[in-house]
Amino acid sequence: MKKYEKIIAPLLAILLGILIGTILLVFSGKSPIYMFSTLIKSVIGYDILKPGPINLRYFGEFLVFSMPIILTGLSVGFAYRTGLFNIGGEGQVLVGSAASTAAALLLPMSGVPHLIACLLAGALAGAIWAFIPGILQVKKNINVVVTAIMLNYVGLHFSNWVVQQMPTFAKAKTDYFPVSLKSPFLASITNNSRLHWGIIVVLVALVIYHVLIEKTSFGYSLRATGFNREGARYAGMKVDRNVVYAMMISGAMAGLAGAIITLGTFGYGRQLGASEGYGFDGIAVALVGGCNSIGIFLAGLLFGALKVAQPAMQALQIPKDIATIISACIILFVSMQYGIMDVVYKVVGRFKKKDEVVTKDGGEA
């Protein structure tokens, strides 16, 4: 694929996804203007239908929702570069949340070291949760996809159980933690949003992702494994080890997403009735972002906007599930990008000179 195609194809997918969402809204008798105005308002805090001063709290909340999605995007992207499809982000986020809850409430520590221990606990739990499908793929040749999906369900029930065992658990949540990522400073500059220091975690993760994948020999052998597993094995790379490590690093990033949600956004442990969809958002983000760090960052902001705007849409009688439909369409179109580019070339080819098209088809007369 040529370089400009890598940028055009995801943009085309996003446009088509939003277009389908808009058409669907029109057909079901809802006004798409409300959807767009809500999206804009949720991102920059400016209501185009009711002009007034910009409210930065919306921007802060938008970042709060985008941060874990960027992390799960990095998680899926990391595995994907190694040729693995980590669909287990959902479960890894949940066990990461539960582990950081347990670490925050049970470890006899205080201050910044405690906070770091909590984050590491979340990352470790996610890594362990992703280790299981990785090792089963390598040792037993069981597809990572199936195991990871099952672990999503196990993770939901297991993390609920862990949270219930906490000493201060009552009414589906624990007491506030002694430590948290909450930041009065970040809250004050965004008009009292829940924006927290997790943003540092996300930025560090983005840099680590980029350096690890693009700049180290370990990253090179991971990418080689992703391109052609047998080729990499023939070249002497430890393919099986790479698969397990890639899954664990991928899981650690998803676990971190869970940790910053618990430690930053809420500051207390929660019992959940169902997963919150961060893992599946991560799939969309990684694919749209082309699995590189800048792309994932930008795509994370896009899907963060779609996620944060949902309650406001519902309040305006726009079913919030339209956001899910748009996300699904975007994933679908990105997955079909080779086919779509073929169609684009056919359409473009009609307007070009005949001999150019012939060359593209391999020089046949």
Next chain:
Amino acid sequence: MNILYDMFSLALMMATPILIAGLGGLFSERSGVVNIALEGMMQVGAFACAGLVFVLEPHFAPGSPMPIAFGLVLGAICGLVLSIIHAYACIHLKADHTISGTAVNLLATGVSLYACQIIFDQQRTPAFTKAISKVSVPILKDIPVIGDLFFDNVYPTFYLGIIIMILTWFIVFKTPFGLRLRSCGEFPQASASMGINVIKMRYIAVLTSGFLAGLAGGVMVMSQNTQFTAAAIHGYGFIAIAALIFGKWNPFGLLGASIFFGFAQTLGLYVKDISFLAVFPPEFFNALPYALTIIALIVFSGKYNGPKAAGEIYDAGKR
């Protein structure tokens, strides 16, 4: 002994949607297309079925089975329609099967909940009054043990599942069509060289799998629920795929695997009555069927790893 018979009857009810959806997956994977979108197709089928049953019920005599029959048919058709997207993406537009399947699952969740809000103005369908009821087969139910297990107080949908299973076995393993279908899943380039239309075969297989998965969704919501909600399918489509692997892509193995998973689900409901299991927390039993799926895959993972070309993007020019 009675509690065991009750459990078995419930296990068969739980097993039926897994069996039917798994047979759909069998068609698709045997033709070379991995279909993790079964979950989404079941979801759409369940929504369409539950919705139509609710709408039709007032127009029929109370207790009439007709609304359920219409509902199941509509559910199956909706599953088929959704599968067209997956088929087109995977076969024509060279999409990765797993990614396309994930997208279709997400789309199914979005569309069914969106439609609930547009049509019924809430996050779920309203409750229907009459679900599928149990039947007993005369004469056969008097056979000792077997009669109690399979012919007394059993949901008729289980027999539907068995009929579909036998049909699938016959079509896939005993007809020329089935041989061609299976060859497309093993070595599509070789099939194409023998004059088999690989693309057509795969379309037929994926559409069949959508039809069956939609039917399974309808069966599931009509026997295990009173309405369609976001959690109506809760992973049964994925368990069907696991059952397919566990049953070695064979209809009879699939039946055994489905009953096994049905039992795992039932255990959680009966745990209160079995004293030595009651010490475990309820979360343990909620997670049990999914954990058992993984354990079963570990224990029974054997040499045969399914159709060779399943999941590969078909490239007619590849050697």
